[in-house]
Amino acid sequence: MSTSVSSASAGSRADTVDSSDAPLLQVNDLHVEFRTRDGVAKAVNGVDYSVRAGETLAVLGESGSGKSVTAQAIMGILDSPPGHITGGEIIFKGRDLLKLGSEDRRQIRGAQMAMIFQDALSSLNPVHTVGAQLGEMYRVHKGSSRKEATAKAIELMDRVRIPAAKDRVNDYPHQFSGGMRQRIMIAMALALEPDLIIADEPTTALDVTVQAQVMDLLAELQAEYHMGLILITHDLGVVADVADKIAVMYAGRIVETAPVGELYARPAHPYTRGLLDSIPRLDQKGQELYAIKGLPPNLLHIPAGCAFNPRCPRAQEICRQEVPRLFQVTENDGTELAGRGSACFFWKETLNGE
Amino acid sequence: MVSNGSSALGAAVPEEIAFAQKVAPGEPILEVRDLVKHFPLTKGVVFRKLVGAVKAVDGVSFDLIQGETLGIVGESGCGKSTLAKVLMNLEPATSGSVKYKGEEISRLSGAALKAVRRNIQMVFQDPYTSLNPRMTVGDIIGEPYEIHPEVAPKGERRRAVQDLLDVVGLNPEYINRYPHQFSGGQRQRIGIARGLALKPEIIICDEPVSALDVSVQAQVINLLDRLQKDFELSYMFIAHDLSIVRHISDRVGVMYLGKMVEIGSDLEIYDHATHPYTQALLSAVPVPDPSQREARDRIVLEGDVPSPANPPSGCRFRTRCWKAQEKCTLEEPLLIVRPGLQRLAAHDSACHFAEEREVELTAEERQQRPADE
Numbered sequence: 001m002s003t004s005v006s007s008a009s010a011g012s013r014a015d016t017v018d019s020s021d022a023p024l025l026q027v028n029d030l031h032v033e034f035r036t037r038d039g040v041a042k043a044v045n046g047v048d049y050s051v052r053a054g055e056t057l058a059v060l061g062e063s064g065s066g067k068s069v070t071a072q073a074i075m076g077i078l079d080s081p082p083g084h085i086t087g088g089e090i091i092f093k094g095r096d097l098l099k100l101g102s103e104d105r106r107q108i109r110g111a112q113m114a115m116i117f118q119d120a121l122s123s124l125n126p127v128h129t130v131g132a133q134l135g136e137m138y139r140v141h142k143g144s145s146r147k148e149a150t151a152k153a154i155e156l157m158d159r160v161r162i163p164a165a166k167d168r169v170n171d172y173p174h175q176f177s178g179g180m181r182q183r184i185m186i187a188m189a190l191a192l193e194p195d196l197i198i199a200d201e202p203t204t205a206l207d208v209t210v211q212a213q214v215m216d217l218l219a220e221l222q223a224e225y226h227m228g229l230i231l232i233t234h235d236l237g238v239v240a241d242v243a244d245k246i247a248v249m250y251a252g253r254i255v256e257t258a259p260v261g262e263l264y265a266r267p268a269h270p271y272t273r274g275l276l277d278s279i280p281r282l283d284q285k286g287q288e289l290y291a292i293k294g295l296p297p298n299l300l301h302i303p304a305g306c307a308f309n310p311r312c313p314r315a316q317e318i319c320r321q322e323v324p325r326l327f328q329v330t331e332n333d334g335t336e337l338a339g340r341g342s343a344c345f346f347w348k349e350t351l352n353g354e
Numbered sequence: 355m356v357s358n359g360s361s362a363l364g365a366a367v368p369e370e371i372a373f374a375q376k377v378a379p380g381e382p383i384l385e386v387r388d389l390v391k392h393f394p395l396t397k398g399v400v401f402r403k404l405v406g407a408v409k410a411v412d413g414v415s416f417d418l419i420q421g422e423t424l425g426i427v428g429e430s431g432c433g434k435s436t437l438a439k440v441l442m443n444l445e446p447a448t449s450g451s452v453k454y455k456g457e458e459i460s461r462l463s464g465a466a467l468k469a470v471r472r473n474i475q476m477v478f479q480d481p482y483t484s485l486n487p488r489m490t491v492g493d494i495i496g497e498p499y500e501i502h503p504e505v506a507p508k509g510e511r512r513r514a515v516q517d518l519l520d521v522v523g524l525n526p527e528y529i530n531r532y533p534h535q536f537s538g539g540q541r542q543r544i545g546i547a548r549g550l551a552l553k554p555e556i557i558i559c560d561e562p563v564s565a566l567d568v569s570v571q572a573q574v575i576n577l578l579d580r581l582q583k584d585f586e587l588s589y590m591f592i593a594h595d596l597s598i599v600r601h602i603s604d605r606v607g608v609m610y611l612g613k614m615v616e617i618g619s620d621l622e623i624y625d626h627a628t629h630p631y632t633q634a635l636l637s638a639v640p641v642p643d644p645s646q647r648e649a650r651d652r653i654v655l656e657g658d659v660p661s662p663a664n665p666p667s668g669c670r671f672r673t674r675c676w677k678a679q680e681k682c683t684l685e686e687p688l689l690i691v692r693p694g695l696q697r698l699a700a701h702d703s704a705c706h707f708a709e710e711r712e713v714e715l716t717a718e719e720r721q722q723r724p725a726d727e
Binding site for chain 1: 429
């Protein structure tokens with residue numbers, strides 16, 4: 001690692017966030033579209049976000065909001081065709097990844113940024129042992145021998161607390177439980193100690209008790225290696241537990257960004273507000289849950305103006321005509337709220353709960 | 355109901371008359387007693403030898419009351435989906451009894467089984483594998499009418515299917531599309547529409563919303579709620595999302611490794627759980643409130659669920675339980691009310707040392723407190 005990242009000090013994660021450094025990853029105005037027979041689906045329409053070393057960014061959104069596509073574009077694993085990056089830049093440690101050749105991208109992928117996928121059973125190769133798949137990272141990127149690679153694989157499995165790693169290194173993925181398989185995915189992502197990890201719904205397929213184990217493990221390893229983490233999820237509970245800041249996506253755009261505490265306390269976008277209101281709460285038992293009406297938009301025909309306007313309780317004429325930019329959110333007296341933005345013309349009213 | 359000549363059911367099925375009667379609210383519509391489902395494990399190809407059994411459901415008893423929602427929670431592998439399948443008679447029960455309106459249905463076959471199945475429908479877990487990819491949505495939702503033609507005459511089926519699509523929040527124009535053209539969430543709605551097609555009395559929902567987005571989950575929960583009121587449905591709601599189960603359920607049963615470990619009203623289970631497993635499960639649920647992050651009192655369970663082929667002796671939870679003692683190894687705890695427990699803590703719990711957690715308040719309760727005052 002060439003950048004001067006200070007040693008991963010102990011203490012809470014908030015302390016280790018180094019705010020003076022340039023961000024580890026900066027995504028600027030990214031556009032991705034899928035050219036299909038039915039037309040062009042605009043999956044990502046100008047996304048900006050950044051992650052610093054040691055920081056956890058949660059990208060929250062429904063299916064089809066473009067959160068996974070953005071991650072795939074960052075990783076360079078977008079299926080192309082039909083996917084095409086049509087604009088923007090992805091700056092990782094000072095270099096624009098979109099300007100690099102495929103061989104340079106391959107060097108970065110796995111070694112410097114890695115991804116944890118949702119479904120460990122279909123992400124692991126069923127015909128190779130987990131030891132071989134973990135060792136492959138070392139064999140391909142580091143040129144290790146088979147023996148060294150196996151030793152490393154055992155070490156990694158120990159690291160993610162898989163019991164009896166030595167005996168299980170030659171087992172196949174189907175011989176592990178769901179939680180253990182997800183640990184193997186995490187081990188694989190961690191193998192070369194990357195600076196950035198993108199976790200795409202890492203615990204969605206897991207039970208709550210196992211989810212707690214896996215998220216704890218992930219947070220612990222992140223603090224230890226001082227990694228940046230992009231957590232892609234739709235689970236508002238998990239986000240509240242682990243994230244430092246949140247970017248809420250809708251129809252390929254970021255509609256709100258905020259530090260985790262403020263987003264939950266005072267959302268500044270009607271969509272975020274709707275999501276929070278639709279969580280079942282104790283005092284609403286037996287009543288109808290608040291539900292955002294309608295369906296997420298078809299990406300082939302994104303509504304004009306603000307994409308959320310057909311589902312929004314606050315929509316006015318301007319929302320149907322103009323696309324709102326990400327406004328800086330300020331307190332009523334005009335003081336800027338750090339890190340807060342809302343792509344809603346009526347963010348002020350939403351923030352104040354009017 | 356008098357069936358006409360075109361009915362495939364035939365009027366001669368005596369069960370149908372029995373099933374046609376209404377059950378008063380508060381009476382059990384489904385009584386399950388000591389239900390067991392073992393899947394045999396065999397060895398050898400020519401000479402098959404029985405070497406054991408996966409004890410997926412191992413002696414479960416409960417009642418489903420007319421008009422209520424019974425939530426069943428538990429981790430994957432605890433037998434909740436197998437339980438659903440046995441109730442539907444999709445898997446034959448190894449032993450035990452299932453009574454629907456007082457009639458034993460676990461041994462039925464043929465026309466009698468078909469008649470029962472019209473009244474007990476299911477919404478499946480995985481919308482990707484439970485919809486035939488080669489059928490259009492209209493055919494999928496309309497297929498129940500092929501099997502039970504008395505529900506909707508041929509000419510009205512298309513209209514009925516479109517109404518159902520509308521009811522579950524899909525565009526009725528999608529009737530000629532194929533499942534792959536829909537997102538996972540939309541597919542689950544198709545599955546729900548299919549479950550509703552025959553206007554059943556009981557719907558067994560197996561993880562019906564776990565594949566849906568949060569904003570859409572709320573819509574579907576509201577939809578299920580509304581349908582329950584409109585059609586006097588009884589739900590068995592199987593899920594692992596505890597907050598949703600709490601919202602929708604009147605009573606909740608907690609399963610672990612093929613056994614019901616605790617059952618009671620939603621208040622009894624969520625606020626006064628006495629089984630250690632229920633307590634651990636509840637504490638592991640992430641709370642959507644970042645201010646609670648440090649304050650949460652979580653019990654993180656060690657290890658995985660043991661294999662149901664070879665469950666631990668005595669109490670099945672003892673291998674992961676912090677309260678486990680000698681007695682737990684030797685003696686299987688019964689699902690009973692233990693003496694000495696007060697008020698809401700006094701409900702069925704299968705733990706020798708059943709008691710409420712001593713922590714001051716759980717995170718959820720802390721959240722609730724300010725609202726109470």
